[in-house]
Amino acid sequence: MADDATPVVRLDGVEKSFGAVHALTGVTLALAPGQCLGLVGHNGAGKSTLMNVLSGNLAPDAGRIEVGGTDLTRGYAPHVALAHGVRCVYQEGSLCPNLTVAENARISHKAISGPGWRRRARALIGGRLDEIFPGHGISSDDIVGDLSIARRQMVEIARAFAETDTPARVVILDEPTSSLDSVAAGKLLAHVRRHVEGGGACVLISHLLGEILDTADRIAVMRDGGVVALDAATAFDRGKLVAAMGSVAEAAPRETAQTAAIRDHAPVVVEASPPGPDSLALTAHRGEVVGLAGLSGQGQTELLVQIFDHRPGTVVDGEVAMVAGDRQSDGVFPLWSIAENIAIGSLRQFLSGPLLDHGRARAFAEEWRGRIGIRTPDIGNPILSLSGGNQQKALFARALGSTAAIIAMDDPMRGVDVGTKQEVYAMIRAETAKGRTFLWYTTEMDELVHCDHVYVFREGAIVADLARAEMTEERVLHASFREDA
Numbered sequence: 001m002a003d004d005a006t007p008v009v010r011l012d013g014v015e016k017s018f019g020a021v022h023a024l025t026g027v028t029l030a031l032a033p034g035q036c037l038g039l040v041g042h043n044g045a046g047k048s049t050l051m052n053v054l055s056g057n058l059a060p061d062a063g064r065i066e067v068g069g070t071d072l073t074r075g076y077a078p079h080v081a082l083a084h085g086v087r088c089v090y091q092e093g094s095l096c097p098n099l100t101v102a103e104n105a106r107i108s109h110k111a112i113s114g115p116g117w118r119r120r121a122r123a124l125i126g127g128r129l130d131e132i133f134p135g136h137g138i139s140s141d142d143i144v145g146d147l148s149i150a151r152r153q154m155v156e157i158a159r160a161f162a163e164t165d166t167p168a169r170v171v172i173l174d175e176p177t178s179s180l181d182s183v184a185a186g187k188l189l190a191h192v193r194r195h196v197e198g199g200g201a202c203v204l205i206s207h208l209l210g211e212i213l214d215t216a217d218r219i220a221v222m223r224d225g226g227v228v229a230l231d232a233a234t235a236f237d238r239g240k241l242v243a244a245m246g247s248v249a250e251a252a253p254r255e256t257a258q259t260a261a262i263r264d265h266a267p268v269v270v271e272a273s274p275p276g277p278d279s280l281a282l283t284a285h286r287g288e289v290v291g292l293a294g295l296s297g298q299g300q301t302e303l304l305v306q307i308f309d310h311r312p313g314t315v316v317d318g319e320v321a322m323v324a325g326d327r328q329s330d331g332v333f334p335l336w337s338i339a340e341n342i343a344i345g346s347l348r349q350f351l352s353g354p355l356l357d358h359g360r361a362r363a364f365a366e367e368w369r370g371r372i373g374i375r376t377p378d379i380g381n382p383i384l385s386l387s388g389g390n391q392q393k394a395l396f397a398r399a400l401g402s403t404a405a406i407i408a409m410d411d412p413m414r415g416v417d418v419g420t421k422q423e424v425y426a427m428i429r430a431e432t433a434k435g436r437t438f439l440w441y442t443t444e445m446d447e448l449v450h451c452d453h454v455y456v457f458r459e460g461a462i463v464a465d466l467a468r469a470e471m472t473e474e475r476v477l478h479a480s481f482r483e484d485a
């Protein structure tokens, strides 16, 4: 780490507003070569907006942008940022779904052109994927839209680190591990360290404070559009970060005794079985929190969808609501308002004869905005005006506000800040006390403590059923890999 070197990037007094929302209120931040800067803050704090300014996608209302000691403020744009080696892995993904992995690599590497470009694009992206995520299972000829969200995230990351005519001087990673399981996340974070130790620079945005503390050299904490703390990573611990972000204390996992009693209740999902050979079957009781774990893409989402759809062969006693993890593809209605996105899960409650009572639907959404803390000046604004984490909160509100007895959650905490997570965990506990059942697929190992028991998935089958008392990260990982692998 070279603290005294010329900053590779310097932002000075950057301001940005969207109508009444002051997303950035005068941010000054420098990044040295050979440094990983961790950036944390609550949902809507301004992290993505700041990175969109740095990558040239948003013009600031005021302030200066310097790259490599040169003032580039006037005319700064994505192609200027790229030409100066500033790369960005976007939270919502920026790949073209109808193109192949290699074609997507070609789009951001214009130096690959002329005869044989396809072969070179394949080699470029394939090589980076092999280096960062060995065993990734992605072909350079795969159509991006056919890949799981985790694999799309891997391609996006490999593309940002790939180098042709300009080196990757600064790689901005906006919640890069949100869809990766713990094994793939570990590979990425090890690569980030290799990158900075080789003289590159990274900005790492994450709501997983452990990975920030373990990976970053310096940490900046943002709150309400400004940087409120900035220091060496060693000066922080989890508690200090949480306090600087203005978040709430952590909820305790529920008692094992409570868990045992639930098994006496009637099952609401009976023997739901994924198609994999020799699979155990999933059973969930009234008032139970059932975890689905394992490496990502092992059939967890497919089983949730099977239960959500009440497909033949699955006995489900009650209505099911789903919280989508891949919010861009399966969750938000992008042309609708925040209020409409929340109320759509409960429309029957708002029927007045054959007509919809819009006033009641809006009041319902307004109530949920307060309960789950969606940061917006107006619930009638478009859903896409919300930060990523706040969009995810709207999806929670849609499911929790419905009358469904069973809530299926597909890795639902992607992009949700630590404070909100604690509030959602508490809401889940309160709802189970009223008899609701939760089926909860998570790629965050820490969340499994909130489950009564956990099914571990491997290659489309359930291979283990771990009770709370016997659940450790080691056991989950052990079951996630084949004995002979």
Ligand SMILES: Nc1ncnc2c1ncn2[C@@H]1O[C@H](COP(=O)(O)OP(=O)(O)OP(=O)(O)O)[C@@H](O)[C@H]1O
Binding pocket: 018, 021, 022, 023, 041, 042, 043, 044, 045, 046, 047, 048, 049, 050, 091, 375, 376, 384, 385, 386, 387, 388, 389, 390, 415, 417
């Ligand atoms: N295009 C936009 N139109 C209107 N408001 C926007 C737009 N983009 C961002 N905002 C607002 O700016 C504020 C900062 O959003 P930003 O996405 O930067 O937050 P964030 O810290 O990245 O949050 P998260 O952790 O949820 O990703 C939020 O209040 C958000 O609603």
